[in-house]
Amino acid sequence: MQHLIRECFQKEGYVFATRAAEIARAHGHDRPARLASNENPEGPSPEAVRRAIAALGTVNRYPDEKNREFTDALRAYHGDYRFAASVGMDGIIETVIRTLINDGDEVVVSTPTYSFYGIAVRAQGGVPASVARKADWSVDMDTFIRACEGKKLAFLCSPNNPTGTVTPAADVAAILEAIDGILFLDAAYIDFCDEDYRPLMHRYDNLIIGRTMSKAFSLAGLRIGYAFVPAWYEPYYMTAATPFTLNSVSQAAGAGALADPAHIDPIIRNVVIWRTRFVDECPYPVAPSGGNFVLVDVAPATAETVVEQLAARGVIVRSCTSFPDLGEHYIRVSIGEEWENERFLQEISRL
Numbered sequence: 181m182q183h184l185i186r187e188c189f190q191k192e193g194y195v196f197a198t199r200a201a202e203i204a205r206a207h208g209h210d211r212p213a214r215l216a217s218n219e220n221p222e223g224p225s226p227e228a229v230r231r232a233i234a235a236l237g238t239v240n241r242y243p244d245e246k247n248r249e250f251t252d253a254l255r256a257y258h259g260d261y262r263f264a265a266s267v268g269m270d271g272i273i274e275t276v277i278r279t280l281i282n283d284g285d286e287v288v289v290s291t292p293t294y295s296f297y298g299i300a301v302r303a304q305g306g307v308p309a310s311v312a313r314k315a316d317w318s319v320d321m322d323t324f325i326r327a328c329e330g331k332k333l334a335f336l337c338s339p340n341n342p343t344g345t346v347t348p349a350a351d352v353a354a355i356l357e358a359i360d361g362i363l364f365l366d367a368a369y370i371d372f373c374d375e376d377y378r379p380l381m382h383r384y385d386n387l388i389i390g391r392t393m394s395k396a397f398s399l400a401g402l403r404i405g406y407a408f409v410p411a412w413y414e415p416y417y418m419t420a421a422t423p424f425t426l427n428s429v430s431q432a433a434g435a436g437a438l439a440d441p442a443h444i445d446p447i448i449r450n451v452v453i454w455r456t457r458f459v460d461e462c463p464y465p466v467a468p469s470g471g472n473f474v475l476v477d478v479a480p481a482t483a484e485t486v487v488e489q490l491a492a493r494g495v496i497v498r499s500c501t502s503f504p505d506l507g508e509h510y511i512r513v514s515i516g517e518e519w520e521n522e523r524f525l526q527e528i529s530r531l
């Protein structure tokens with residue numbers, strides 16, 4: 181029956197970092213250091229948990245289709261912008277592609293980067309067109325802008341997963357000036373750096389900024405993503421969106437987390453301290469990062485070997501071989517709890 185499945189789903193999809201965890205378990209590590217998924221080791225705000233529990237009592241009803249509780253909280257937190265919300269930012273990405281891309285349309289993707297853009301584009305019948313970053317992982321502006329010519333949509337991630345690179349807002353503005361299509365700026369890790377792209381929403385009507393509650397706000401398990409969208413685009417997004425994507429428990433938790441912004445301050449401070457320590461103390465080259473993770477170049481070893489060796493020593497990190505346009509010798513290491521970070525530095529120094 182497999183021949184019935186569309187070709188784009190016959191090959192490998194999103195790669196989850198499960199194998200390293202299995203190796204760690206096989207070596208008797210019941211509680212390995214989990215540094216593979218850029219999760220927040222701290223729990224969410226108690227206010228998020230309290231509101232989520234209260235919302236559980238209302239789940240006989242469908243959630244509010246306009247996500248009002250959550251979008252009101254977003255306006256209180258960010259100011260007066262237009263927002264779309266979905267099942268993680270991944271849900272936003274799928275819906276945005278659905279609104280724009282016809283069979284065979286090319287979509288520009290600045291690589292190496294998060295693999296889901298390409299997967300979601302192909303799933304929609306589109307064709308990802310990669311534009312490689314420069315050797316220092318900054319965006320090759322001329323090439324990127326040229327590639328956008330005649331295209332409806334381009335993806336740019338900043339801070340970029342997995343390199344950690346932050347693209348200055350001035351460069352994003354220059355891209356927006358130069359292109360005719362829409363730029364989807366994935367700002368999943370923006371809370372961990374000092375850049376602010378929000379003012380660009382006032383100046384450009386071809387910018388969508390994707391955000392998530394999964395990283396700094398510790399709500400990965402509830403799958404809450406949102407986007408700043410241009411006013412003209414909002415009704416089209418709503419027409420294309422799956423009804424009731426964001427469930428009522430998630431909406432309530434997301435609103436609760438945004439109502440307690442101070443909760444993430446110590447989390448961010450800790451990330452900043454540790455990513456500097458990773459750069460300084462790791463025996464391999466570490467790229468400067470604006471996220472809660474770093475990219476480590478383990479050459480001449482391969483990523484797969486290092487991931488296996490670290491897993492055997494109870495440290496789970498991510499091999500980056502599944503990221504488009506990245507070599508075989510990079511691993512990504514999330515900033516975790518104190519003991520996990522110490523353990524990583526200790527074990528990588530012993531390899």
Ligand SMILES: *Cc1c(COP(=O)(O)O)cnc(C)c1O
Pocket residue numbers: 218267268269270271294337341366368391392393394400403404405
């Ligand atoms: C984690 C991540 C997302 C997805 O976030 P969800 O809201 O959990 O779907 C999107 N983009 C990048 C770059 C990420 O690393």
